[in-house]
Amino acid sequence: MQPSDIRVAIFSGNYNYVRDGANQALNKLARHLLDAGVTLRVYSPTVARPAFEPTGDLVDVPALALPLGRDEYRLGLGLSGGVRRDLAAFAPNLVHVAAPEITGHRAVSWARRNGIATVASLHTRFETYARYYRLGMLEPLMIGLSKRFYNRVDRVLVPSPSMGEVLRGWGVTTPISIWSRGIDHARFNPARRDLAWRRSLGIGDEDVAVSFLGRLVLEKGLGIFADVIAELKRRGVPHKVLVIGDGPARGWFTERVPEAIFTGFQSGDDLGRAVAGMDVFFMPSVTETFGNVTTEAMAAGVAVVAARATGAVDLVQQGVTGFLVPPTDIRAYADAIQQLVEDPALRRSAGEAGHRAAQRYVWESANQAALEAYLEVLAPQQSVDCRA
Template sequence: MNTATALAAEPQDFDVKELPAPRHSRRLAVVTETYPPEVNGVAMSMARVVDELHRRNHDVQLIRPRQPTHASGANAHVDEVLTRGLPVPLYPNLRMGVPSKRALVQLWAKHRPDVVHIATEGPLGWSALQAAQHLELPVTSDYRTNFHAYGRHYKVGLFSKAILGYLRKFHNRCDATMAPTEHIRRLLADQGFERLHTVGRGVDTQRYDPARRSDLLRGEWGAGPDDLVCGYVGRLAPEKNLLAVVAAFRALLRQQPRARLVWVGDGPMRAELLARVPEAHFVGQRSGDDLATHYASLDVFLFPSLTETFGNVTTEALASGCAVAAFRSAAAGELIDSGLNGVLAQDESEAAFVAAALQTGHDLATRRRLGAGARRTALRLSWAEIVSQFETVLEDAITRREIRSALGQLRLSQS
């Protein structure tokens, strides 16, 4: 119904009690150095948060680097401000913003947001933090990536302490920092990070659904309906601890000779992994419904990473009805209940991960029971609930800044 039709329509009787509670609309500036069409956990989850904020009637200004594949109007429901971007070292398909403090000060001085939320701690994120502080705007941030942990895998381990120091300095200048799990929040608190809140991640249970399971796709992998298919989804890179997947598959293969291994994703370790398990299926990077079909066609999801702050692939696998074998860290550590929806390794050794994989994929009945439990877990992880928590942190930061400003004005008037 268009506006004119709506105005001309006959008034309808309604009960005020049935109307939704009024929502306080805010002007939000969201700063991120990665966003779709880039494919990674930060990009995809930030897109869901932005969409949900818009649905809740907030005015969202999205500030991010311009991407070579950017299409005009891709985010028509938000005010996009595109900055210059450069390739990220070691991740050439990703972009990082360049220092932009002056431009952001000018932008926000003319159109002042109620709060600035910074999703990434790169050059653009640092510029946004400085600009917001210059204008005395409340700032919230996400802690999303264990850069200091990744350093061990990219020959910059000597700089891990300096990187951690930078991250602590960055987040402690914010009014609030959101950690994706309670475990990460506690670790950050022990490292001197302040004003921490736990805000998890949701999952799209309509897209990631066991109903998408495809016997045709499984047949392309050489697997029958009841054969074991285990797989990994994500970047094929050293920090993901992928040799543990190779070891787990070899152990499963000895137990179940018809087992299959599927790698979904790409990265610098592809050639090495192909040499180690030439019989595995490397299907490359997938997205959208195609990715969801690949998840749902797996039986066991092998996730050996110890460097995640969350790991969106864990929730996507759970929603797809995959039994999950993982370490007790990040999302898996909080969402996997061994014996109910997957199995957690007893310690951080490769042997423990292999043992967890053997338990998870033991037989058809076990896989089906754990997969059903995985789906039940995912159905509790709605994005609406996550963004409600996100809103609460933003409102708290705005209120605290308003109180500090009022107290400052009071002191000035009394001096």
């Protein structure tokens, strides 16, 4: 089988209406697939003013806004009659589902009834979200539902080995392949550092900017970040707080870290400049499956302090490119950051080591691995067709 023989229907809970790492990865994969000759069609909730233009043909699926103050996201409600007719006309030989929500389950069921191969990609640790919204008792249920979902498909694509280990721990027995992530190395590199830009924000050349990068949502560990900054202040550790990004929790975060310098949402080369302007990248999130922002910081030559959790454990080399800390240990986070603040040589060497380590993350090879997984999943189906 050749890539040109593949007709894939991709189901996403958010393909382009809100910009995040998951949907940007899906769009980059779609571009790689199209360039390789694959025919694809994407099914996702849509909005009137999406964050960016979609790659490939996009079909709207019925959805409702999420509750709990997260109405920027949509919950797909399944396959309407129109979507089913569109699917039948498209006639895919592979269904790729990117989220274990209602529409994702219905898409897998449709594929199984029609004898179509299925792939699921895992982008976010949704089971961890419950603890950030005082719904921790739901976490075991969400793990159980996720286990059932990923055991119904023919292949699971995970972005990191640590995430594969988590799935095995849940009891997922489906074959697993790694679909890693890449970096735009022209955008994220130490040469983008701009001291004049930092000065314009009130960050002096000798100041150490302890920084957050990403969407401002509670599940990114904003509460831990704020507590650690408070501990650094209590210790009298000199630093500035630089926050790159925006989101629904910005007001809450501003109250918790009032001295922080907020750049707002950054994109393109402005984002590359902002990332290179950091001195220590602090990522206490345990919801990451890979950590796109961590690799971007590393590529820009920035030392990293991160939670010892999925994603980061595959990226950060302890004591070399930064430090991994037990996820809720405020004192240990503060110890690691204080060490980097007070030891410029260590901070510099960690950044340089991170820059070197990040060079292995390239979109072309990462997306090619996903395409090869598609071909492997479809190979048995081709053998059956040939015997028929």
